[in-house]
Amino acid sequence: MIQFNIKRFGKLAVWSLTNDRSFYVKQALTMLTVLTLLFVCVTTHFFQTRSIGAYEASDTRAYQTCTIATVAAFLITIITGPSWMFSSMKGKHDLQTLLMLPASNFEKYLMRYATWLVLLPLYLAAFFCADLTQYLVNVLLGNDYVMFVAQKVCNIFTAEADLPTRLWVSIFVTGFWLHSCYTLGGTFFRSHKYAWILTTIALIVLLVIQSSFFSYSDYQEMKNDVTTMDYDVMDFISLAWAVLNFWLSYRIFCRTKNIARFVNI
Known part of the structure; x- marks a missing residue:
């Protein structure tokens, strides 16, 4: 509670x-x-x-x-x-x-x-x-x-x-998702001095995997002020993922112990 x-x-x-x-x-x-x-x-x-x-x-x-x-x-x-x-x-x-x-x-x-x-x-x-x-x-x-x-x-x-509203929404959602990833990385990695580096490495791998599911033409549609179901779903998934990252970050913090480990789990 x-x-x-x-x-x-x-x-x-x-x-x-x-x-x-x-x-x-x-x-x-x-x-x-x-x-x-x-x-x-x-x-x-x-x-x-x-x-x-x-x-x-x-x-x-x-x-x-x-x-x-x-x-x-x-x-x-x-x-x-x-x-x-x-x-x-x-x-x-x-x-x-x-x-x-x-x-x-x-x-x-x-x-x-x-x-x-x-x-x-x-x-x-x-x-x-x-x-x-x-x-x-x-x-x-x-x-x-x-x-x-x-x-x-x-x-x-x-x-x-x-800029088109659709693009602003996508930029905000993407930024919020990245922010939540670094929030999770800040509590997950015990090496606090290099937490941002380790999180960045993990993000590069995840972003490469994520981008492989969408073609270049799909990204070009962001330039148009048109809401598509694909982008709505992607934004929803990103927001849900961000909320999950914040929750996991808090849960990991609650489990933090003063012992020598690479990660806080």
């Missing part, structure tokens, strides 16, 4: 955030450093030279590169984030402490799952700081073509808003 008490969960959240503070700070600073170096080096063309007549085209490509990297990092965080739910724990002692906390298994699981939700706003803040840094650096260097990467990111989502 699932037990949830908001006051008890609040105390658990405070304990978890305090205990994992160094992990969150490290992740935020790492993202800030990577994005700042990427944005500054790419937009200032630190690693390349340009001809006089190719400045504008080169600057445009530079900001497009930063935009693609930002969107990719955002999507990767959302999809693979749950696989990091135990990454902040340092050895058996932290796991033993977690298992002995005065809270229900569901509350403990929910707090560990929320690790990526805490990281998301930290990564977002790191992005804005890196974007502001590259903007100021380019202004100080006297570059003519200067803008915020955030503007390009907004333009991408505005342009993609015209």
